[in-house]
Amino acid sequence: MGIAKIEELHKQIIEKARYLGACAAGIADVEALKQSPSHLIYPHTGGYKSFLNDDVPGDGGEVLWPQYAQSAIVVAVEHPEDKPELDWWYAGRKGGTPGNQMLMNIIASITEWLRREKGCTAQGLPYYIAQGGILLKDAAVMAGLGCIGKNNMLVTPDYGPRVRLRAAFVNIKLPATKPLDFDPCCDCHMPCRTVCPQKAFQKKVSIANPLNLKMLPARNGGYSRSLCMDQMIIDRENAVVEADENRDDRLRVAKCCRLCETSCPVGKK
Numbered sequence: 121m122g123i124a125k126i127e128e129l130h131k132q133i134i135e136k137a138r139y140l141g142a143c144a145a146g147i148a149d150v151e152a153l154k155q156s157p158s159h160l161i162y163p164h165t166g167g168y169k170s171f172l173n174d175d176v177p178g179d180g181g182e183v184l185w186p187q188y189a190q191s192a193i194v195v196a197v198e199h200p201e202d203k204p205e206l207d208w209w210y211a212g213r214k215g216g217t218p219g220n221q222m223l224m225n226i227i228a229s230i231t232e233w234l235r236r237e238k239g240c241t242a243q244g245l246p247y248y249i250a251q252g253g254i255l256l257k258d259a260a261v262m263a264g265l266g267c268i269g270k271n272n273m274l275v276t277p278d279y280g281p282r283v284r285l286r287a288a289f290v291n292i293k294l295p296a297t298k299p300l301d302f303d304p305c306c307d308c309h310m311p312c313r314t315v316c317p318q319k320a321f322q323k324k325v326s327i328a329n330p331l332n333l334k335m336l337p338a339r340n341g342g343y344s345r346s347l348c349m350d351q352m353i354i355d356r357e358n359a360v361v362e363a364d365e366n367r368d369d370r371l372r373v374a375k376c377c378r379l380c381e382t383s384c385p386v387g388k389k
């Protein structure tokens with residue numbers, strides 16, 4: 121494919137994602153992504169075992185990169201404060217949260233279109249690393265969606281941290297979207313860090329960092345994953361059985377803490 125066609129394809133993918141309901145989308149180069157801070161540190165963290173989904177095994181810190189993957193398409197859907205239900209986790213339902221289901225549908229439509237109309241190999245990625253997923257915040261930064269804030273989340277200019285992410289791999293080397301020159305945290309009094317019920321941002325946490333990386337969780341290493349996880353476990357235990365107004369079944373719904381994102385002033389209308 122010539123350069124003009126590849127640039128046109130990049131544009132079409134972003135337009136398609138937006139048309140399908142994404143609030144932002146971008147493209148990251150897979151080789152560069154492999155060298156991003158999270159992907160370099162992750163194998164030394166011991167990995168992650170879901171606290172909500174018992175069917176997913178722990179990943180042991182291994183991220184899988186299929187050989188065909190040249191570019192990662194990263195898509196964001198807005199999770200505004202006045203639609204908290206987008207973030208609620210329905211136990212046993214495919215996709216877990218309504219917002220994640222929206223993301224899965226967007227990604228499925230884009231990859232189906234890339235395969236059918238453009239003859240590409242394109243595959244939506246699972247959420248969990250154990251199932252073939254990637255670390256989505258780094259992917260989003262490298263796809264030009266925003267920056268990592270002092271709350272350790274992706275912060276976007278238009279929606280702040282109140283977005284959720286998914287990605288797909290494609291076998292074509294597309295031009296990466298330019299990273300944003302954007303940093304709202306410099307002059308901020310950091311409500312995201314003081315509001316945390318577990319005081320997860322109160323001190324610098326020691327993490328395995330054999331490569332001596334400077335880009336650490338919450339930028340300076342001041343985010344405790346285990347304290348945050350304690351809160352998630354409380355939230356899971358407090359899950360209540362509720363009906364979904366769009367469906368007739370009743371399921372246990374976990375409403376996980378998001379105070380470090382809802383307190384961020386960026387992108388509030």
Ligand code: B12
Nearest residue numbers: 157158255256268272273274281284285335336337338376
């Ligand atoms: C495991 C996990 C958790 C675990 C552990 C979190 C952790 N950070 O370790 C728990 C359960 C505690 C958790 C909590 C939450 N999570 Co979570 N989680 C994930 C998951 C599955 C993987 C994250 C991970 O392990 N990262 C690896 C660790 C090593 O990296 P890290 O802590 O993020 O730190 C790195 C970055 O900060 C990066 N970095 C720092 N500076 C810079 C600069 C640049 C330029 C770059 C490129 C990178 C970079 O380097 C650090 C490593 O050195 C992702 C989904 C996915 N597939 O990516 C969602 C995800 C990160 N979670 C998400 C959310 C929303 C939450 C919660 C708000 C809970 C909720 N209601 O959903 C809280 C927020 C906690 C917080 N402030 O970070 C969203 C984030 C969206 C966003 N806007 O950023 C994601 C992307 C899922 C989604 N649905 O979109 N999560």
Ligand code: SF4
Nearest residue numbers: 269270305308312384
């Ligand atoms: S509240 Fe302030 S410091 Fe925290 S993420 Fe938002 S802009 Fe950055």
Ligand code: SF4
Nearest residue numbers: 316348351377379380
């Ligand atoms: S999600 Fe809640 S518990 Fe976790 S760091 Fe943010 S404010 Fe703290």
